[in-house]
Amino acid sequence: MVTNTNTETQMRSFKMSDSGRIALVEESKPKPGVGQVLMRVRASSLNARDLFMLDGRYPVPTGRVPLSDGAGVIEEIGPGVTRFKVGDRVVNSFHPTWFGGPQREPGLLYHTDLDGWLREYVVIDQQGLVMMPEHLDFTEAATLPCAAVTAWSAVAGVGAGDTVLIQGTGGVSLFALQLARAAGARVIATTSKETKAERLIELGASDVLNYATMPDWGAQVRALTNGRGADVVVDVGGAGTIAQSIAAVAYRGVISLVGHLAHDTTGMNLLDFSYSGATLRTIGGGSRSDLEDMNRVIEAHQLRPVIDRVFPFLEAPAAVSYMEQGAYFGKVVISH
């Protein structure tokens, strides 16, 4: 156990250890330089991608601070900072250097290439942050950078009268449900757990299909839409779901390829895909301006992220284990 002895100068962080797990360390509190701010991190959230790095599927250097998402308060500003003042409640952009417009290169990402958010303080360039939606608390805002902005990109262009298909009840899918409903669309949802169906309906899904017991769920989506199919399919399964996503998508619709959670690989029949007339859109999070645009919609509709459970900072390893068990609905968050 690391005890924080001097909070004026010291802070605690979790870092990737040799064993690939996370370990608590005490280190010096950083000072903001030109254009930088010191942020007291008040919450961070976990995403599927963090698990891939924590269990070794993506290599991450020892000593890296994990997690891509954090919310907190500005405690100090460096020279030349104009975007924020002390006391502002802020959340990070998933891509620290993609500010808007088309993304020209993948860029560096938290947890993989840069130290992430599982720490008490972060010094960061002012350009990497935006103001939190006013009605959200820190635990809610900390869910926005990765999952919510990805969902925002995945349902981009959806409007009233459209039908959106979401898959499963993870972070991205539930944000896609909420954002599509806010845009006036109908949402059809899938899940492998009967117990989650009622909660999906409460969140605004019109219909829920069990993808575990109904392998032809694509045809079922078509049946529920008078043969038309879903205008946008948010695919989180990848190779294991893409065939059914093609079966489910409306002629000339869009499949937003977000994730690769389905390991039972069936892959894609290119002829079926051509006949669908659909566009396959790969999603890579979103820019800072996507985050700002989404936050305006979240505020206007007073949307609240679906949080499954909040763990205290020192119990971060337990939060990771809880995620690994996979029994959650929505987001797993750490309160710092």
Ligand SMILES: NC(=O)c1ccc[n+]([C@@H]2O[C@H](COP(=O)([O-])OP(=O)(O)OC[C@H]3O[C@@H](n4cnc5c(N)ncnc54)[C@H](OP(=O)(O)O)[C@@H]3O)[C@@H](O)[C@H]2O)c1
């Ligand atoms: N491209 C990007 O920018 C981007 C950004 C964020 C995430 N991702 C990727 O998107 C995926 C989802 O991320 P997340 O953070 O939302 O994950 P998550 O919160 O861990 O989602 C877990 C849920 O996904 C559902 N699921 C698992 N296998 C499924 C399958 N075969 N078919 C349908 N649903 C399935 C399950 O829902 P039920 O329990 O209801 O069955 C499970 O509870 C991951 O692969 C992640 O790496 C990509």
